[in-house]
Amino acid sequence: MEKFIDLHMHSLYSDDGEFTPTQLVEKCYDAGIRIMAIADHNSVKAIDEAKSVAKEKGILYIPAVEIDCTYEGINLHVLGYGIDYHDEDFVKLEDNVLNQELACSLKKLELTNALGFQLTKEDLDALSDNGVYTGEMFGEVLLGKEEYKDHELLKPYREGGSRSDNPFVNFYWDFYAQGKPCYTEIKYPSLKETIELIHKHGGKAVLAHPGNNLKGQFEVFDDMMKLGYDGVECFSNYHSPETVEYFYQKGQEYNIMTTCGSDYHGKTKPAIELGECRCIIDEHIIEEQLKSNHLI
Incomplete structure (x- = not known):
């Protein structure tokens, strides 16, 4: 199947990212990706530069951010797509x-x-x-x-x-992850506050790589859905085929977007390549979802 969408990658504005926004766009272009989003951790600094270069390259670019938040003691990552990223709220968050x-x-x-x-x-x-x-x-x-x-x-x-x-x-x-010997706690916003922030600024809230953050407790996803997710990143490098299928079916059940993202960082995750999202459906279906949600 043709691979041309990657909606989750990190630039050097994420502490664990390697490349500049321009370099990432160029890498996407070389990899044949024509719909992309850089979703840095709690930062929107990459967007203006990346958007400009993507336009020159003929790539459809979606403004995005990956926000750390918590739900009942669980640390989560939520992707905000199509946000009005120039708002002061995102500076305060960072x-x-x-x-x-x-x-x-x-x-x-x-x-x-x-x-x-x-x-x-x-x-x-x-x-x-x-x-x-x-x-x-x-x-x-x-x-x-x-x-x-x-x-x-x-x-x-x-x-x-x-x-x-x-x-x-x-x-x-x-x-260093939650529950491990070198874990240090940061007070992140709640999931509810995060979804509200994304919606307040015209964006769509998508749960990132749930197989990672909800390991052993997938049923929590059903409770979280009451807070208003617009999508789930079911196609992720971190997911086994069974996990992909589980969250894809959840996306169908709730009639929300089912998105794909490599979570490419560069040297931090050398086994991950741009565009590698373990996507089991035709990516044109994801493209149609993005259109119907006014993200492209």
Whole structure:
């Protein structure tokens, strides 16, 4: 089946992204993607630049953001498509999260060293341009240090190891995600507030990679639907065929958009390529959904 849509990727305006907005658009063009959206974490800074370059390349560009939020103690990511991204609300959102992340970064360093390492701020500052240290950065620094080449904790992430397909992001999921030893809590908006924010600014709210965030509790999706989702990202690199099918059927049941996104970051997730979304339907159907929701 023809692949020409990718509605979820990250630029360097996400702390774990690698490429500039222009570079991402050029990569999409080379990959044959003709409908795209950069959805940075809690940031809309990439949009104007990307939109301009996409227009030159003949690519349909959808303004988007990926917002961290919570629902009954579960951390979620919600994609907002077609938003009026120039509004001050999005600047406030980014500033609020950034200030908390700066404080949490120092705590992450402390917790990481408690695992048996001796990292310094300088080690992390070599990768971070704003003082925010992500779990992926810790993974990259530790895996790059000669003195830890035989460290037992790092073996699964080295070549041939069970977690070596996307070593940096897998290190994040195993040590820095909710419930893990180096997790630091950030006060994110509620799911209700997030959906309301997206709707207030003319956007459509889509739950990102639910198979990841709702692992072991898919039934929660039915409760969350009462808050007004417009879509679900059922086609995702993170989803097994069974998970894809489950959320695709949920999309049909609730008559909401069923979207696709690679969640491409660059070096953070080397096994993921642009346009790889595990989509099991004709992408022209997704294109029609985008049209009927006035997103293209």
